[in-house]
Amino acid sequence: MLSIIKLKSRIIIWLCTGIILFIFLVGAGKKTSITQQLDAPENPIYLEFKIPAGWPKPPANIYANNRLTEQGFQLGKKLFYDGRLSKDGHFPCASCHQQFAAFANYDHDFSHGFKDAFTTRNAPALFNLAWMTKLHWDGGINHIEVQPLGPLTSVIEMAETLDSVLYKLKKDSVYPKLFKAAFGTTEINSQRMLKAIAQFTGSIISANSKYDKVQRGEAKFTLSEENGFALFKTKCAPCHKEPLFTDNSFRNNGLSVNPFLKDYGRQRITNDKNDSLKFKVPSLRNIMLTFPYMHDGRLYSLSAVIDHYRSGLITTQPTLDPLLVNRIPISNNEKNELLYFLNTLTDTSMTKAARFAQ
Ligand code: HEC
Ligand code: HEC
Numbered sequence: 001m002l003s004i005i006k007l008k009s010r011i012i013i014w015l016c017t018g019i020i021l022f023i024f025l026v027g028a029g030k031k032t033s034i035t036q037q038l039d040a041p042e043n044p045i046y047l048e049f050k051i052p053a054g055w056p057k058p059p060a061n062i063y064a065n066n067r068l069t070e071q072g073f074q075l076g077k078k079l080f081y082d083g084r085l086s087k088d089g090h091f092p093c094a095s096c097h098q099q100f101a102a103f104a105n106y107d108h109d110f111s112h113g114f115k116d117a118f119t120t121r122n123a124p125a126l127f128n129l130a131w132m133t134k135l136h137w138d139g140g141i142n143h144i145e146v147q148p149l150g151p152l153t154s155v156i157e158m159a160e161t162l163d164s165v166l167y168k169l170k171k172d173s174v175y176p177k178l179f180k181a182a183f184g185t186t187e188i189n190s191q192r193m194l195k196a197i198a199q200f201t202g203s204i205i206s207a208n209s210k211y212d213k214v215q216r217g218e219a220k221f222t223l224s225e226e227n228g229f230a231l232f233k234t235k236c237a238p239c240h241k242e243p244l245f246t247d248n249s250f251r252n253n254g255l256s257v258n259p260f261l262k263d264y265g266r267q268r269i270t271n272d273k274n275d276s277l278k279f280k281v282p283s284l285r286n287i288m289l290t291f292p293y294m295h296d297g298r299l300y301s302l303s304a305v306i307d308h309y310r311s312g313l314i315t316t317q318p319t320l321d322p323l324l325v326n327r328i329p330i331s332n333n334e335k336n337e338l339l340y341f342l343n344t345l346t347d348t349s350m351t352k353a354a355r356f357a358q
Pocket of ligand 2: 255
């Protein structure tokens with residue numbers, strides 16, 4: 001009798017273990033199929049993120065959790081050029097970031113946004129973003145996927161809400177198909193939208209200017225360009241470091257404080273007095289195309305920029321970069337040569353590439 005009871009309870013225990021195992025396995029199976037769905041595009045064409053020869057590796061892999069595919073890139077491009085991401089339809093990302101101006105805003109110190117508002121900073125050029133760990137002039141944004149939330153929801157830029165943008169995309173006849181192609185299902189959510197935009201913006205690489213061709217031995221500088229380059233290496237490159245032409249640091253280059261905007265730059269983010277008036281060192285690639293210059297677009301020509309460094313910059317601000325306390329002595333002849341060199345940083349193969357065009 002006792003042994004029958006023992007046997008029965010053993011069977012029950014085995015049965016229970018079996019059922020638990022079964023539930024566990026089925027559950028696990030389901031889980032993998034859901035993640036596979038989310039991560040796998042329909043017929044993925046995987047793209048390789050190519051680091052130009054001789055360049056450093058990006059400090060972090062921006063696509064570690066966002067595998068680059070042709071479908072994701074194309075969806076991101078469509079979103080970048082789509083006015084419906086803004087409240088009144090007039091302000092796609094591309095309204096302030098124009099391809100022919102290396103994705104800066106041509107001839108605008110500040111950019112137009114919703115209801116005739118203006119941005120309070122100059123729209124930066126967009127390229128080589130994968131090498132940038134901190135975005136915006138003050139470095140206030142630390143990931144390319146998060147960045148679009150800023151302009152999308154800013155009342156002076158696109159003035160939208162995420163819910164409303166997603167609603168518009170879901171109603172569209174094409175977007176559900178594009179999301180399916182890029183992410184495996186027709187589901188449209190903010191994460192997918194932001195990942196796709198990052199696939200586009202992060203893929204814009206500028207590495208084919210005359211300067212690059214000279215580095216690769218495919219072209220030669222003229223004598224003036226060569227002299228300008230030599231001068232650049234001693235006077236500008238400590239901050240505008242090759243090959244990205246920025247060292248991605250934040251520095252005060254001696255601009256006066258704009259009395260209306262009172263923009264103290266990096267200090268706004270860190271709350272540290274030592275960061276007062278420091279702004280991100282911008283890349284000088286494509287600099288001929290991205291005027292006006294500086295975080296508030298106050299300088300309208302490169303000639304004015306060079307005059308700033310040689311005679312204009314204010315030397316009394318306590319956070320002025322130590323490299324600039326004596327300004328940068330540059331003769332008129334040297335100034336011309338420097339301009340010739342800066343001209344070699346223009347990369348029309350990027351600014352005219354059909355791949356990045358609407
Ligand atoms: C109304 C004009 C405007 C629109 C629209 C706009 N931007 Fe910008 N963008 C700016 C300005 C101005 C900044 C600089 C902000 C700052 O430094 O505070 C900027 C900065 C950026 C940066 C950082 C670049 C860097 O070098 O740090 C990225 C990336 C960017 N924008 C992408 C986008 C994307 C993607 C969209 C669309 C979702 C978009 N922008 C829409 C004006 C705009
Ligand atoms: C001490 C570091 C430092 C040195 C040296 C330096 N710069 Fe800059 N540069 C900066 C910073 C920081 C900014 C952005 C300042 C701002 O907008 O508030 C800047 C901005 C610029 C801009 C505007 C770019 C844009 O997209 O608006 C140009 C052009 C420029 N520098 C050229 C030069 C040249 C040419 C030299 C050498 C003669 C030089 N810089 C030397 C730090 C430096």
